[in-house]
C-alpha cells in the first residue's frame with residue numbers, strides 16, 4: 001500500500017511541477033531596464049527595441065529613453081519618453097522592429113496581421129508622429145527603394161510630399177482610401193534616398209489599430225507602381241519626434257509576416 005501510494009505521488013509530481021512553468025512561459029524573461037543611448041538596441045524574442053536617435057544632433061538640447069515592459073507570446077509592450085528642443089527636423093525614430101519573416105518578396109507575403117494599442121501623455125505642444133515604417137528593396141537585405149509609412153497619429157507634423165498647396169500643406173496623391181478598417185490619404189515624396197509613401201488617417205488619431213498591413217502594399221502595387229517583386233527589408237513601428245515632451249506607452253503590439 002505504502003509503495004503504491006508513493007508511486008502515485010511521484011507520477012503526479014512532474015505534472016504538478018510543470019503547471020507553474022507553463023504559465024510563466026507565456027511571459028518571457030526580458031531586459032526591461034531603461035535605455036537612453038543614441039543607438040541602443042534591446043532584443044526580446046522576435047522583436048528589437050531600437051533607440052535610433054538619428055537626428056539628435058539637430059537638437060539644441062534633449063534626450064530620449066525607452067524600455068521594454070513585457071513580451072507574452074507575440075505581444076510586446078514598451079514605452080519611450082522624450083524631450084527635444086530646437087531644430088526643425090525629426091530627432092529620432094525610437095521603434096520596435098520585427099526581425100522574423102523579413103526579406104520576403106511582397107508577392108510571397110500572404111498577410112501581415114498587426115495590433116497596436118498605445119497612449120501618449122504630453123506636456124505642452126509637440127511635433128511628432130506615431131507610425132509604422134516599412135522599407136522595401138530590390139534585393140533581400142538590400143538598400144532602401146521604397147519607404148511605406150502608416151501614420152496612426154499626426155501631432156503638428158506632416159508627411160514628406162512632392163506637392164504642396166498654396167496654403168503650404170502637402171497635397172495627397174490619393175484621398176479617402178479605405179484600408180484595414182480606416183480611411184487614409186496617401187502622400188508621395190522622396191527623402192533624398194528613397195521614395196516615401198505615407199498613409200495618414202483622414203481625421204483623428206488611431207490609438208487602437210488592428211489590421212493586415214499587406215493591404216497597404218497591395219494598394220501600392222496596384223495603384224502606385226510599386227513592384228511586387230520588391231523585398232520587404234524592414235518592419236518597424238514607433239514615433240518620430242521633432243520637438244516637445246512626451247511619453248508614448250504601447251500596451252500591446254504585435255506583427256507577423258506570413
Ligand SMILES: *[C@@H]1O[C@H](CO)[C@@H](O)[C@H](O)[C@H]1NC(C)=O
Nearest residue numbers: 034062063064065081082083
Ligand atoms: C525617461 O525616463 C527615465 C527613467 O525613468 C529617466 O531616467 C529619464 O530622465 C527620462 N527622460 C526623459 C527625456 O524624460
